[in-house]
Amino acid sequence: MLRPIQSLNQYRYELSNINIAKTGSDQPIILLADNVKSITIINNYINNIVPIIQITANVEKLLYSTLTSSETELTLHLLIYKYISNSDIQAKEIYINKKFSILNEYDYQPSDLAMSDTEIAAADSITSSHTEQTVAASFYLIDKDNLERYRQIKSYSISGGMTELIALMFKDRGFTSLLMNSIPSPYTGPIIIPSGNLLSSLEYLNYRYGIFNTEYIFYMDINDNYLIDKINLGNAVKAGSPSIVNLYFEDNSLVEAGESGNIIENGIYICNIMIPPFVNNLDSYSEMVLGSNIISVDVTDNIQKIGTEGLDRILYVFNHKVSYQSNHKAKEFKKSLTINLIDIDINIINPAMIYNVAAIPAFELINPISGSYRINESSISLNKSSNNTFNISASIVLTKIVK
Secondary structure: OOOOOOOOEOEEEEEOOEEEEEOOOOOOEEEOHHHEEEEEEEEEOOOEOOOEEEEEEEEEHHHHHHHOOOOOOEEEEEEEEEEEOOOOOOOOEEEEEEEEEEEOOOOOOHHHHEOOOOOOOOOOOOOOOEOOOEEEEEEEEEOHHHHHHHHOOEEEEEEOOHHHHHHHHHHOOOOOOEEEOOOOOOOOOEEEEEEEOHHHHHHHHHHHOOOOOOOEEEEEOOOOEEEEEOOOOOOOOOOOOOOEEEEEEOOOOOHHHHOOOEEEEOOEEEEEEOOOOEEEEOHHHHHHHOOOEEEEEEOOOOEEEEOOOOOEEEEEEOOOHHHHHHHHHHHHOOEEEEEEEEOOOHHHOOOOOEEEEEEOHHHHHHOOOOEEEEEEEEEEEEEEEEOOEEEEEEEEEEEEOOO
């Protein structure tokens, strides 16, 4: 037994009836929670800037017609509660209480959500399998308010610290939920950032002055926005909330190994891995593609060599933090785990968390996976249990934390 003997909490999620508003109309459209079959939330913390949320439901034919019209602007109020189903007191807590814009398959553009040239293949998002009363439909939700703030063009000229400047860049665009690591920077003096959206401003600041020694994660989640150092995780969390998740893969012969869900113990999430993790080992491939032997040349022609393995790669930089970031990316790419979780508190899926994985010796001997990881991407599925209640399952990809 790897973890202390204890019962885990199993979480369920409850959906309220969904109010859909149509631009130019005062009459709300109601999508009954009973008619919603699933809600899927896909997070790609590196290539995207916001989650992809997809709702699959049986809708009335009039609503189906409205959803498939690319000329109609629709907004949706999503209210989801979570509670512990195996508790005597099933106190409900709000998980999502937010308005989103609705996109159908014609309006949905993966590039709108991307940080780079990487795109996400869109599935067929509207189907037409008719029944007597309803039509099976699927549509996407997007946080348009956050995206509009993100796209605002701003320029800055200030004297001050890097942390204060970045906080100002977010606050000036209306963001109020930034969870950010403090940025150690030796630079003091005037900083000028040319006009651009939030991401281009961050990239310019990183290229010219350096943000973190390792790559940073910039992500606008459903409830919070993150700018965090990949290596300095566990510090960009809200006061009083856990920053560590301990994941245990135990002997299948034990009764406790079959427990789903999680608990909080001593300020740490404790969670059980019920299915063996899938191990992705890309040592040689990462060296070939990314290279970890970096020769860095700065603007004053000073040369610095970083790394001891792989292909030689020359970088011309303003600051050597960019070189360290590239070197860190090559090391980090080598090993990752895919882990499936059931009945969990959705709050354990968070880019600021440290995930400590511990496996039984028999598995560890074949696949040495024990160690500390960060989350790279996740797919969260809320599937209909009964009426307006949903079960949760999640698939997360963890990347080994390297120094």
